[in-house]
Amino acid sequence: MIGAPGAGKGVYAQYFKDKYCIPHISTGDIFRGEIAAGTELGLKIKPYVEQGLLVPDEIVIEVIKKRIQQPDAQKGFILDGFPRTLNQARALDEITVIDAAIHFRVSEDIAVRRLSGRMICPVCGRIYNIYYEPKPKNDEQCDYDGAKLVRRRDDEPDVVRQRYRVFYETFKPVLDYYKGSKRLIEVNADKSIGEIVPLLERILIEDNILTLKPCREVTL
Ligand code: AMP
DSSP states (O other), X not given: OEEOTTSOHHHHHHHHHHHHOOOEEEHHHHHHHHHHHTOHHHHHHHHHHHHTOOOOHXXXXXXXXXXXXXXXXXXXXXXXXXXXXXHHHHHHHHHSXXXXXXXXXXXXXXXXXXXXXXXXXXXXXXXXXXXXXXXXXXXXXXTTTOOBOBOOGGGSHHHHHHHHHHHHHHHHHHHHHHHHTTOEEEEETTSOHHHHHHHHHHHHHHTTOOOOOOSSOOOO
């Protein structure tokens, strides 16, 4: 799942993870975890992440390579926020098989508004929004574990605009790459979750991309 910050790819990845029990691998989440834990990797990538700049390809590729070798990813996985550059897309095809690249295309102003309302559970990683669905049911607490929701530092409007601009500067060749190999699915991510999810499921199932059966009921 690829798209600019604010496209909602994390929310869709979470939905598919919950419903189909497919691991959701987000490079952004991995990086934030490393920074919070103060690891050597975390210290190296912190300046990039905090300024909304791309972490160098060789670091990101190494991290993804290790993660998709884990036992839980052997039957498939959803990548969220990776690849973001042509080098990353090519490297990914050398280490695994990618069935589809779903591009969530969002306009800049909608991205900025969405991200300024985004709240994240620091315990389970679920994403909510105070302006849009999924809103947390109870104040600013996680519906699942009751943890106090937090806002990301790089969700400040000026950093969001910087992240959005950086994203599309490097991203066009990635789109062309997946289009060229007929794996690109384009989704208008300005629409609501309720409109996008059924559409996306239909495409994935009809094109035989999603062969797994649901493992639980998930409400939108
Ligand atoms: P995200 O949560 O996907 O918006 O990612 C947050 C930040 O992590 C980005 O602004 C980048 O600094 C870094 N990052 C995440 N994924 C990648 C990637 N595939 N390539 C380079 N940097 C990344």
